[in-house]
Amino acid sequence: MGADALAGQGLAMLHALQQAHYQQGRRIAEPAVLAELAQELGLAAQAFHAELQRYSGQVLAEHLVASRRALAQLGGGGFPTLALERDGQLQVLDIGAYLGRPEAWREFLLRGLVEAQPATAQASCAVDGSGDC
Known part of the structure; x- marks a missing residue:
């Protein structure tokens, strides 16, 4: 702080x-x-x-109370607890399987972000003719 x-x-x-x-x-x-x-x-x-x-002192104590309150509202089980917000909803992420494995964690996050992207009804067509031409 x-x-x-x-x-x-x-x-x-x-x-x-x-x-x-x-x-x-x-x-x-x-x-x-x-x-x-x-x-x-x-x-x-x-x-x-x-x-x-x-x-x-008191400032730190109040910050810790607020942090623990937010953790309880989220349904987290301790520190660190991470959550991903999608469409205004928070989803707690299970990080245990990724401790000490930063590349796997990165891939998990990227996969989740890609899955969260809205699908488009538009066809895509690459210059070489591949895709949904």
């Missing part, structure tokens, strides 16, 4: 946190690790520390 408020770097910080935790085994709850990751993103150490303090 602090990286996002400070420089719109929330997603970049999330990515850095996930890599640090899951790939490097670092303790991302430690302020020194958070500060180091923020500096790697180009955030000023003192400014990030101030934002970290601002987003602790």
